[in-house]
Amino acid sequence: MENIVLDAVDRRLLAVLQEDATVAIAELAERVGLSTTPCWKRIKRLERLGVIERRVAILNRETLGLGVTVIVAVRTARHSDEWLQTFSDEVARMPEVVEFYRMSGEIDYLLKIVARDIADYDRIYRKLTKVADLHDVTSSFAMQEIKSTTALPLLD
Template sequence: MKTFDDIDMRILRELQQDAGVSLETLGERVGLSRNACWRRVRALEDSGAVKGRVALLDPTAVGLSLMVFMQIRTQSHDPDWQQRFSRAVQAIPGILSVYRMTGDLDYLIRARVSDMAGYDDLYQQLIHHVPIADVSASFVMEEIKDSTALPI
């Protein structure tokens, strides 16, 4: 793990808030010249601390207003099933996040769909690719906090 100094940390916090900020503005905010700031940002990208820069979209504006969490239980834990499952969830566009879990469930999936019909389509795609013992879904009624910023 790379260690970051105070300026690196300030740059990372700023980029988490607005990755499209100009180098001039970013430099002013962290107390560096444009060129020095550019070198720091490049070093943070090269080190892997900055994985990419993206635009955050409003899900409702693009027709994906329903967020669903799917709890998956499987009867198979062999490497072949895991590889097939991994390929399947990577290929389904509505699936945003997949986590292998401890405890009673095996996987937790976070997905965005247009509506219940969109969820059913996603569900059908998933079970078409891999056998699943049990799927339980919970639908988000209200998003109280949803952040992409890490607490650094």
Template sequence: MDAIDIKLLKLLQHNAELTIQELSSEVHLSTTPCWKRINQLKNNGYINKTVALVNRKRVGSNVTAMVGVTVTNHNQERISVFADTVKEIPEVIECYRMSGETDYLLKVVVSDIESYDNFYKNLIEKVKFLKVTSNFAIEEIKSTTEIPINTMD
């Protein structure tokens, strides 16, 4: 990967709707080599997919909760069951297996506290756990999907 690839990734992360003409102009290539580079970045796994970022508040997902889950058993089967369960719950938009006191950290978006309560009841029905802690976001300071990419500058 060279400086042109890095610049293309940065541009696409910021605005995936840029045309090939706009991208090629930014990286000083003609359109065909630019298109080939983007396809190569996709084929090599640098670009997973292209999506539209929906404004969660406009669609009614007004509450964000960070949910820490501590489970009772840490064997491979339980890890798989937890992961499979969480993947099927649409309100969970991110899930991480953690080190430290909390085993999993979930980012959950719901419309209101009643919806969170329904999510919580659904979760505890499906997963055996020792402890769940919920922290509700008061204000979103920063939210981005742009990954920092090392430059060759």
């Protein structure tokens, strides 16, 4: 994937949208120093280029009763493409898994899971261990969320 060159206006526009994607186009244009039409055209260009993938609402986990965050490290003895496809397809279908990474090093996969409570996580854990043959699953429970953001750094 090729890197896209962003100018200062693009970066300001993206910074505002990362904070609030519902801001009206007229206000957004004013905040980044453009008129409405050029601002709208830049947004459409950034969407077309894939810089803006989608616009979403970020929900409050606590108010939805999802107060437990678990980081799960998975090791497996199986590394075939077929095994990975089965494992990743099944994990992708689990709505409680909000992040899922294939790792380098001693851990093969890292998952971020949200759950209502420990009993709910146990249900998710049992479902996860039935998905595929796993060598080791280690769960770490987040005690405090210190930083969580979806905003990416917009470097010059």
